[in-house]
Structures are given as C-alpha cells and as structure tokens.
Amino acid sequence: MDREQEFYNRGLEKAQAGDFVEAVREFDRVLRINPQFVEAYYKRGRCRFELGDTTGALVDYNQALQLQPERTEIYLSRGLTKLALKDNAGALADAEQSLKLNHNLAAAYSLQGTALRRLGNLAEAIACFKQAANIYLAEKDKQNCQRCIDNITEIQAEQNRAKTALATHTNFYYQVLQKVQRGELRQAWEDLNWLIQTDPNDAQAHSYRGMVLSKLGYHQQAIADLNKALQLNTQNLQAYSYRAIVRIEIGDYGGAINDCNQALQIDPNYIDAYIYRGNAHHKSANHHLAIEDYSRVIKEKSDDPQAYYHRAAARLDFEDLKGAIDDYQQAANIYFNRGDWQKYREALDQIKKVQSRPQRSPRKDSSDYFSQAKSTSLTELQNQLIRLVGGYRDIADRLVDIARYKYPGMPEEWYWEKAIQDLENDR
Structure with missing residues (x-):
C-alpha cells in the first residue's frame, strides 16, 4: 500500500509541475499494483487529456465511473473530453448526469450550455449559461461568471445573425418567385445564378433554379439542378415536386411517380405529391389511380377547385360523365362562394361540354383492373x-x-x- 501511495503522490507532483508524460507513468505504476484505484484512473485521464490523448482520457474516465458511478467531477471531465471529440450529445448527457447528482453545480450548467450551443439549441444554451452565471456569482467566482456572460452575448449575436440571414434569404426567394409570377424568368434565373455562385451548396437555390429552368424549357438542365438540390438535402420535398413536374413534361411518368412516392415517404400528408402523382397517373392512362390521388387531395382540401378539375378530367377519360359533372359543379360552387365569376362561368361551360358529350362504354385496358367497370x-x-x-x-x-x-x-x-x-x- 505504501508503494502504491508513493507512486500516486509522485504522479500528482509531476502533474502539478506540468510534466504530464511522467505523471502518466507514475499512475501506470499505481494501477499495475491496484487496478481498483479510482483516483489514479481519474488523474491519469486528466493528464492524458492535457497531452491531447482524448481517446485514452475517455477510457480512463469510463473505467473510473465503472468503479465509482457517483462522481460528478469525473462526469464533467468526461463531458469535456467528449466535446473535444465532437460528441456533443454525449457531453450533454454527462452534464445532465452531473446535475442529477448535484443540481447546484455551475460547471455542469456551463458544460450543458456549451453542448447545447454546438447542437444548435441556442435558446436552451442561453438558459443554461444564465443558471451557471448565477451560481458562480453566488460563489463569488467573478471570472467564471464573466465567462458565462460572454457566452450568452456571443450566442445572442449568433441568433441575430441567423435571423438576419434567414430574413435576407426569405426576401430574396420571395422576389425571385414574384419575378416568376410576372413572367420575368430570365431575370429570376440570373438572380439564382448569382446566389449559387455565392453559395454553391444552397439546396433551395438549386431547387428554385430547377423550377425556373423547366419553365424556360431547359428540362435536362432543370433535372440536373434538382438532382443537386436533393443531393444536398435528401428531405427537400419541394425539389421532389419540381422534378416530378419536369418529368411529367418530358413524358417520364414513371420517374415522376417515383419522385412523388419518395416525397410521401418523407411526409405522407404532403398534398402536392398526391396532385403530381395523380397527374402522372392520368398522363399514363392509369385513370383509376389518378382518381384515387385526386380524391385524397379533396379529402384534405375540400375547398380546392383545381383538385375537382383534375379529378373531373380523369373521370372523363374513365368515361364517368356523371362523376365529372359532379366535380365541375363542386368547383363552380367554390368559385361562386369566392365571387370569382370568370372561373365560375368556366366551370359551368365545362359542365355543358360534358353534358353534350355522348355516353360511351368505358375504355378497355388489359392492364387496368377496372376495365370491367361498366x-x-x-x-x-x-x-x-x-x-x-x-x-x-x-x-x-x-x-x-x-x-x-x-x-x-x-x-x-x-x-x-x-x-x-x-x-x-x-x-
């Protein structure tokens, strides 16, 4: 026991003198004699951390906590090591475990704030640094209190920059869409070219430019942009929708349906995907599938006159004249209630056209289960x-x-x- 303590004390002396290499060697000797010496693992872990051996430090802290799982200072040291290893979630978990053991531990709140900041939870990070600052203030630790206040100030500046950037981007995209609606496609295209030159990894910019290119008739270039947008952000529902539209325009109905299916896997309630998938089914003469998709849209948006128009067209091709008339009538009712008299009259004209159309037998299609419908x-x-x-x-x-x-x-x-x-x- 005396030999073990002697090596441990020498290790402490070496560490205090900044000779971390020799300190590690002394703690190695301690642990060869007594593998249950918790303090030796803890102190060796801290020396290894100072030497840049974060993996070795983590191993030592893990071993120490297996032997004594109630040591808050070891959780804190391990949390700092995880931060160095960019394991922010792990650092946050260690900070939270420390606070379970001692809810008034300023260092734990500070560690928690740092981890949350790196994870992007800025509001929660500020709350944690405020809590740490209050405790440090009560302990008259002015230096650490000021450090927490500085962190809060920096995070608030980050929030303001993020809000400004978001507002700038949102306004920029709004102006682009306004130009598209006015038919100023070339100007919108040039704006998006400039933005992509500024930030080649802006997925939204590639998505919008793909949409503009498709309207200009450059379908392959549009698909290339939309592919890039999805490469940068695989969850970009808008890019899937735009690409489906382009694929319908070039006759790639299967590709359009696949894009819509991908979007619906991400968000089963994404209405646009049902509309475009319905369009693709309709174009490929799968009228009953088109009707199913349009019906889903109508179920969610019963006041959408265009959805009734789409379903009416599919029903016409399915030779369901009564259903088509009913849908046009529903669209007419919506336009009437909105006071859109031009659209209302157009819907009534559609009804007259269908009523004057001779009733025929339903279309026969060997690939369509509903070929025996009538x-x-x-x-x-x-x-x-x-x-x-x-x-x-x-x-x-x-x-x-x-x-x-x-x-x-x-x-x-x-x-x-x-x-x-x-x-x-x-x-």
Missing part, C-alpha cells in the same frame, strides 16, 4: 365480394364503407370493385 352490374359485384369474404354480407359492407371513406364521390360500382381489388391484392 360491364359488370352492381349486383354481380356485390355477390362477388360477398363470396370472397365467405358469404358474410356485413364484412363486405364494411370493406365498401372503408373505400367510400377513403375515396368520396365515386360511383357505387367503383367502391365494390375497389374492395374486391384490395382484397385480391392482399391474398
């Missing part, structure tokens, strides 16, 4: 579904009710066919 009577469809569910009418009715809820406004036969299709697809 040739099968409602009674036959009902009997078919009831047979599929083992003769239980209440189950069949329930499946049809689900289809009605999901896709409002469709013909009765359509709901029974939809239930049959879903049931057979699940088998």
